């Protein structure tokens with residue numbers, strides 16, 4: 001039996017979502033933009049999903065656009081938004097980093113603390129210096145590698161002082177796990193993805209508030225032009241079944257008390273980790289962390305991240321070396337996590353760290369087994 005602890009990379013599809021996927025794939029095939037009954041039937045599923053998300057996130061349904069993934073959502077907003085300056089962090093997901101670079105706009109890279117969180121003085125001084133410019137801050141809510149949580153409330157309050165400030169947040173790891181109420185957060189845009197919350201791959205969404213939509217005519221700057229679907233923001237026939245399944249995944253997490261279950265597993269993992277100390281060291285913050293995400297290193301083992309991932313895999317445990325960018329290159333040279341390096345971790349620690357990410361579908365026995373196995377692996381490969 002595999003123990004799947006790589007839920008920040010992707011998740012297993014929830015059983016209620018599986019059922020919906022198979023019934024809708026069979027029964028709903030119309031083009032949602034056709035005016036006949038089959039088209040209207042398909043369209044109803046999309047609009048029900050949009051209404052569900054608007055209630056769940058506390059925003060207007062017309063502020064939500066369905067996309068193919070969060071990478072697309074981030075690419076769209078960051079490349080299209082006509083900012084004079086983009087302020088972001090080197091710990092963002094690569095789809096944000098690459099979009100910001102490809103936008104051709106001026107970039108300010110934030111100075112960070114040991115958990116990858118911004119240093120307020122640095123941000124505020126750059127905002128003061130650019131108060132007359134259109135500035136976009138792009139900062140993820142919860143980090144996918146280390147789990148640290150950015151203070152979106154603080155960012156949204158900065159908008160009271162800087163009227164030309166816009167905020168975009170990659171909320172992929174936050175959806176269903178952190179408080180995401182857009183009526184209390186004064187931010188302009190967020191991106192989310194279905195496959196991180198037990199939904200299918202290939203479906204995402206972007207929220208763009210009315211102000212950003214209107215003032216900037218973002219519609220004219222769509223990445224995909226064509227038939228004008230999704231109110232012109234994103235042409236292409238919608239993934240009807242995937243969109244309905246995305247909504248069902250989020251609904252199911254709520255109905256299943258998903259967050260409470262995940263928090264209980266998180267607390268148990270921390271408890272066992274404390275008991276085993278100093279074998280496994282937590283790189284992530286203890287508090288203010290996305291529940292279920294732990295970045296760790298083995299202090300008493302010589303194994304590098306990928307070697308440890310493979311040793312655990314041999315024993316049936318799936319974890320990750322942290323990021324898709326931490327991988328063995330063709331010449332077998334190990335690249336350490338850019339996120340950990342940006343947080344100031346040494347090359348030695350960055351090169352031997354792993355990410356364990358839980359979901360509500362894991363259980364306490366799996367956590368016990370993980371600790372037993374990793375202890376065995378560490379003693380088999382001690383420091384030289």
Ligand code: PLP
Nearest residue numbers: 069070071093144170172173193
């Ligand atoms: N942003 C974060 C924080 C992620 O963890 C991921 C997934 O790896 C993405 C963006 C990209 O999401 P998608 O696979 O839907 O493009």
